[in-house]
Amino acid sequence: xxxxxxxxxxxxxxxxxxxxxIFFLVAxxxxxxxxxxxxxxxxxxxxxxxxxxxxxxxxxxxxEVLINSNDQLLVEGEPMNISNLRESAKExxxxxxNKEDLPEMEVKEVPFFGQTETTKGIISLQNDxxxxxxxYIKVQNELTxxxxxxxxxxxxxxxxxxxxxxxxxxxxxxxxxYPMIISEAEPKNIGGN
Amino acid sequence: xxxxxxxxxxxxxxxxxxxxxxxxFMLIFFFMVSTTIRETQLMVNNEVPGAxxxxxxxxxxxxxxxYIGKPKRQFQDMYGTEPRIQLNDSFAKxxxxxxxxxxxxxxxxxxxxxxxxxxxxxxxxTKMGVVSDVKYALRKASALKxxxxxxxxxxxx
Numbered sequence: 001x002x003x004x005x006x007x008x009x010x011x012x013x014x015x016x017x018x019x020x021x022i023f024f025l026v027a028x029x030x031x032x033x034x035x036x037x038x039x040x041x042x043x044x045x046x047x048x049x050x051x052x053x054x055x056x057x058x059x060x061x062x063x064e065v066l067i068n069s070n071d072q073l074l075v076e077g078e079p080m081n082i083s084n085l086r087e088s089a090k091e092x093x094x095x096x097x098n099k100e101d102l103p104e105m106e107v108k109e110v111p112f113f114g115q116t117e118t119t120k121g122i123i124s125l126q127n128d129x130x131x132x133x134x135x136y137i138k139v140q141n142e143l144t145x146x147x148x149x150x151x152x153x154x155x156x157x158x159x160x161x162x163x164x165x166x167x168x169x170x171x172x173x174x175x176x177x178y179p180m181i182i183s184e185a186e187p188k189n190i191g192g193n
Numbered sequence: 194x195x196x197x198x199x200x201x202x203x204x205x206x207x208x209x210x211x212x213x214x215x216x217x218f219m220l221i222f223f224f225m226v227s228t229t230i231r232e233t234q235l236m237v238n239n240e241v242p243g244a245x246x247x248x249x250x251x252x253x254x255x256x257x258x259x260y261i262g263k264p265k266r267q268f269q270d271m272y273g274t275e276p277r278i279q280l281n282d283s284f285a286k287x288x289x290x291x292x293x294x295x296x297x298x299x300x301x302x303x304x305x306x307x308x309x310x311x312x313x314x315x316x317x318x319t320k321m322g323v324v325s326d327v328k329y330a331l332r333k334a335s336a337l338k339x340x341x342x343x344x345x346x347x348x349x350x
Contacts, residue, residue, distance in 0.1 A: 011210050017217035024224035033256065033312060034247040035342040040332050083350055129322035133315050134242050136324070137341055138349055141244040148246055187325045 036140055041183070061103040063092045063123045067139060069130030082138055089146035093121050093178055112158065112173045122181040129187050140182075147180045154178070237262035237279050242317045243346035250340055255308050257297040257336075259290070261323060262316030276319045278327065287323075290330040298336075314342040 044052060065085070066074040073080045075088060095102035103121030110116045123143055127136055148163070151174050155163040159170060166174070239262050250256055260279040264272040268284075278285050280293045298306055311331060315324055331339060 013214040014210060014217055017214045017221060021217055021221050021224065024221060024228055028224055028228045033250040033253065033340075033342065034345055035241075035250065035312060035340040036244055036246060037248055037310075037338070037340050040328060040337040040339055042335060042337060043332050127321050127325075129320065129325060131321040132317075133319040133321060133324055134317045136321055137242040137244055137343055140341065141246050141343070141349055144246040187321060 036137070036144055038140070038182075057122065058104070060101055061120050061122060063089060063103075063121060065123060065125045065139060065143070067125075067127040067131045067135060069128040071132055071135040073139070082135075082142065085139065085142040086146045086149070089123065089143055090150055092123075093119055093146065094150055095119065095121070108176070110173050110176045111169060113177065116177055118177045118179070122183055124183050124185060126185040127187050131187075143182055144180075147178060150178045151175065233258070233260075233279075233282055235260065235265070235279070236268055236282075236284065237264055237277060238316050238318070239314055240317055241314055241342045241344055243349055244341075244343035245346060245349055247343050247345045250310065250312065252308070255301065255305060256310050256312050256340075257294070258312050258314055259293075259327060260314045261319055261327065263318065276316065276323050278323070287326045287330050290327060291334045294331070294334040294336045308338070309336060310338045310340055311336050312340045312342050 064074075064076055068074070073082060073085065075085065080088070092102055095105065098105065103119050105117035106120050107115055108118045110118065125139065125143070127139075151163045151171075154174050154177065155161055155166055155170070158174075159166060163171065163174065237260050239260055261276055262279075263269075263274050263276055264284070272284055278287065278290070280289060285293070294311070298309060301309060313324070313327065328339070331337070
């Protein structure tokens, strides 16, 4: 009796593999999750609340951004188009000409930089309950962009690298000079839900 | 010697397809590794807004998701068209967020709990009212690291 040859037919194996392949192709969702990172403030207890009320922040140090229920912007008391928000936020934070109405600079010891002026400016954002989420994200995006551009500019000037390429200590030093503080007040409810 | 040899008639050998499965398997492994099978079924419309300054969310195991948007067509007769919150596989109220965060936190290792991030996947057609309520609930549950889910675009206006 002739024995069958030892080689087995591998052709259907490809079919099985294809079937599996198609399953995974269909089931795959390449959803890389991206978004804007934020840190919410903790709810203050009574003690902290009292302290906060006593602590006054000077008006010149606050960049006030309001969004109403019609998605219109009011920045420092003036209506503004969203396309100008980034530039004016940048000018506010950096205060390049040391203007009186822009935030104070505080000289602090910062690693890598030595004694440097750091900004005391903070951004206060308030929206209405009727503001659209799309507009809110646009504003958050512009404010983040303002900080990112300042950080990047400083990183380029000091280290000759993009901010994202720096190591942790260098990044910390830069965000000491331009600390990103976006404070959000409780939303108003003027426009209704 | 001749024992090992087959009939002497020589044909032109066919191209061996034996290596084809190997190639396919390689592709399979690639897709298997890169696949994230959706574990939740979306019950709300969820088209996230675009933004330019987005960051990638690392460590997906530390992320819990909150979906907000209008209920999809098939749920509209039961739940209406007002934007609603979805946690896991069901619609939820703002008060449920506290329990949800607590359960999610319990699943994590003790040392990693502070790194827990909540991803807010909010539809573009949502008003801020419900989002503010969710944010306040998250603050109360002390889940302070949040991520406004957005997709990368080159220009926003």
